[in-house]
Amino acid sequence: MLHPHIIKTLTATAFLMMAVALQGRVIEVCPECPVSSISEAIELAQPCDTVLVKKGTYSEGNILIGKDLTLFGEGNPILDGGGNSEILTIHSQFFHIEGFTIQNIGTSYTQDRAGIRMKESQNFTIKNNRLLDAFFAIYLEKSKDGVVENNFVLGQAENEAGSGNAIHLWYCENIIVKDNHLAGHRDGIYLEFVDNSRVTGNIAENNLRYGLHFMFSNDNFYHHNTFRNNGAGVAVMYSRRIDMFQNVFEKNWGAASYGLLLKEIHDSRIEQNSFLENTVGIFTETSNRLTYVRNTFAHNGWAMKISGGCQQNVLTQNNFMSNSFDLAVQIAGMDNNYDGNFWSDYSGYDLDRDGVGDVPHRPMKLFSYIVTRTPESIVLMRSLFVDILNFSEKVSPIFTPENVVDHAPKMKQTSGIAQGAETPGPKIDPAAKPGHSLTQNALTIK
């Protein structure tokens, strides 16, 4: 065994390859081989061996692994749970799994069955696997220093109560979730009590609840992800110091749907994201000291809804384009700063040609206020009477909060719209990391 300090300094992937190269012992598994089951191979294996699984279907129920191994699938071998079993349960200090199709886990209301479960593990890589019809697909609990990369997860969740999450992290640290495609589960990625982790380049779509769900997880950042057509978009709750940048939130439509829900988030940065065609782009509640910079909100019902208890937030250099409502602020007397954004319905002028409008802009219209109070009045949207109302309110504000005003509206939009993740995996620019720096230890991906 190598010393833990050395492990810490190396990347997990590189380390793995090195270990395989050093040890070199490979145990082959195939339906016709002397070793025909994975459990048997694992039984035989010494620490740091490689178990090479050839093409075929393996229905061995729950496989327990307590060794430091590389599990490598060649020709896409299938691990089948038969609809009533968890498949891989791993407890290891050093583990690599790659190239499997894991399927048929089956719904359970009493246990959280998973396709791949890492239990109190370290230094692991879960890469290039396909997980089909899983209850929970990848479940990491009390683990750290791991990478979940380029997996394809497709579930058939029908209701929230009877479905699990595609990637579920619980009490983890230092995990990278990268370039995965997650669909048809309850949450695409779920993080609870997860610190210092990174979620990047993933596509989460058509999930029942959230594309990404943060709870009580601090110092994380997620970037270059695409969240599309999920039940309610992305929810970030009860966390601090979260960086969100270059993500795309699109087409999250529905009665209680939003691109991004922020609840009790503090000291975070939301930068260069795109919010396209959501019912509500960002819904924020009791979130303080957030910075929203260079985001683009286009064709949303509401670009931003700011509920009560949001203080000291800064919105600047954002683009608000063709939204039905740009801003709805529910409570007056919050000291947020809205200066320096581009509003597509700004009607002022710029006489000195410095790129900043000479007349302050009031992004919250009277009708937005009315709709917040009496939702049914939405049927009057864009009627002449409402236009007259909005105009008179604009001339002399009475109802809308007085401090919701952009004193320096921009005449031109800020360039650079986030591209999010594309299929297949995105190009990640390491230089594009803004904001405060995260503690960068142990894991870096080449």
Place this chain on the structure above:
Amino acid sequence: MLKILKYSFYDLIRSRWTYIYCGFYLLFTLSLLWLSSDLSKVVISLMNVVLLLCPLIATMFGVMYYYNSREFTELLLAQPIRRTSIFFGQYLGVAGSLSASWLIGTGIPFILYGVFGSAQAGNFFTLMLVGVALSFIFSGLAFLIALNNENRIKGFGLAILVWLFFAVIYDGLLLLSLAWFSEYPLEKFSLTASMLNPIDLSRILILLKLDISALMGFTGAVFRKFLGTGFGMSVSLIVLTLWIILPTLGIRRVSLRKDF
């Protein structure tokens, strides 16, 4: 009836005002398309115009045409022609020529712009349909008003009032009642109330296609069911047709009984 329709139609087609009306739409649409690259924005701008202008012009034109051609009407009445044919012919002539102006004025620029290949084709058709429907509804109402009022001043005044009522006052009253009764469930009420006004109805028809994301943002199941499905669309279309039929029936009734 066809002969009178043809006569009225050609009479109006030769009229200067029809050209101005058509030219206005042509210029307006062209400049909008020229200035904006976003077709959906153009549709929204045009929607604001059509909801305001189509009813206004149709009302004014209808009343004006009826009063101006009164002597001719009296001449026709002396002939062995059915009364309904005379008035329907005139009414359809006015509505038809107004619709033609609208269709040509906005249709041509859009077609030149290549709307058929774009994603906005559906919205374009809705817009066209709404313009035609509003022209028919409001010229019908105008004829009804004119038939009921011998006094021109009174007729004009009433026509303007009807337009103002549907375009502005109705919405104000609706908003006021919504605010007043905001503690009650108002979804069905607000939907029904907006159905009863052809201008609101047309607006909702277009918004159903454009601002659906905002309209969907409701916990109210009635809204979602109604606005999110083809059901809402078909009900809107049926009510719009009813709005065309009702004034026509009114014209028939009054013209049969009226003593000239």
